[in-house]
Amino acid sequence: MENQTAKLPKGVLHAMIGQKKFSLARYEPSAEISYFVQHYWVVRWDLRTEPPYLQTVLAHPNVNLVFEKGASGIFGVARTTSSHLLKGQGQVFGVKFRPGGFYPFLNAPISKLSGTSTSLEAVFGVATDQLEKEVLSLPNDEQMMKRVEAFLFEHLPKPDLNVARISEIVRMIQADRSVLKVEDAVQLTGMNMRTMQRLFDRYVGVSPKSVIQRYRLHEAAEQIDQGTVRDWLDLSTSLGYYDHSHFIRDFRAIVGVAPNEYRRAQI
Numbered sequence: 234m235e236n237q238t239a240k241l242p243k244g245v246l247h248a249m250i251g252q253k254k255f256s257l258a259r260y261e262p263s264a265e266i267s268y269f270v271q272h273y274w275v276v277r278w279d280l281r282t283e284p285p286y287l288q289t290v291l292a293h294p295n296v297n298l299v300f301e302k303g304a305s306g307i308f309g310v311a312r313t314t315s316s317h318l319l320k321g322q323g324q325v326f327g328v329k330f331r332p333g334g335f336y337p338f339l340n341a342p343i344s345k346l347s348g349t350s351t352s353l354e355a356v357f358g359v360a361t362d363q364l365e366k367e368v369l370s371l372p373n374d375e376q377m378m379k380r381v382e383a384f385l386f387e388h389l390p391k392p393d394l395n396v397a398r399i400s401e402i403v404r405m406i407q408a409d410r411s412v413l414k415v416e417d418a419v420q421l422t423g424m425n426m427r428t429m430q431r432l433f434d435r436y437v438g439v440s441p442k443s444v445i446q447r448y449r450l451h452e453a454a455e456q457i458d459q460g461t462v463r464d465w466l467d468l469s470t471s472l473g474y475y476d477h478s479h480f481i482r483d484f485r486a487i488v489g490v491a492p493n494e495y496r497r498a499q500i
Contacts, residue, residue, distance in 0.1 A: 255277060268331075297328065301324075402418065409421065415429070
């Protein structure tokens, strides 16, 4: 079991504060499961001597299967940000599917899950409460991961070639900062634009434009968190925004506040 514990990933807003409030560990799935699953993750916190903390996340374009006491379920890609109130002591075990990786399990457009969640009963026909209790009662990460992997093996679908195809496109969008609009992704992949849009709706749950936008805003939030932003115009230009006001509108629409307000909130 390989532990990928490191700094908080992009998308965890105000990460410099968050890393003082909770810990995050990530683990690689087995080879058979890795076709569908990107990694497992475990979040733990102990705020029994501190006030509750509201952590906000700008999610990656992935479906997550989450085990948390009284709140387990399958969560689609959030359209904007989502927040989680951490209080007392607790833990969450999660399965982060590859972009497109949950479609073979659901066998329906992932866009139906976007911005919402569903139960394990609805997808797998199993009792959520019972499996939640089994997973969270185990004494360590390794045993929780083994139990969840066994569950996934029991319901493993046949490989779908589009999963690898879509996952690679999303990886390229994330890695190549020259991809600033859907036309750039089309040119990079050689895929027809309508085909790409249709596949993203079915397999990812959000549009290619949304995926590009959220990765660029991940970059913006990370740079603000790290205190490396000196000029808003330079930042917006580096992210591919030729109109600075367009960057501010996007940031406010998705994150909920303007960039300068976001920076002030962490001081």
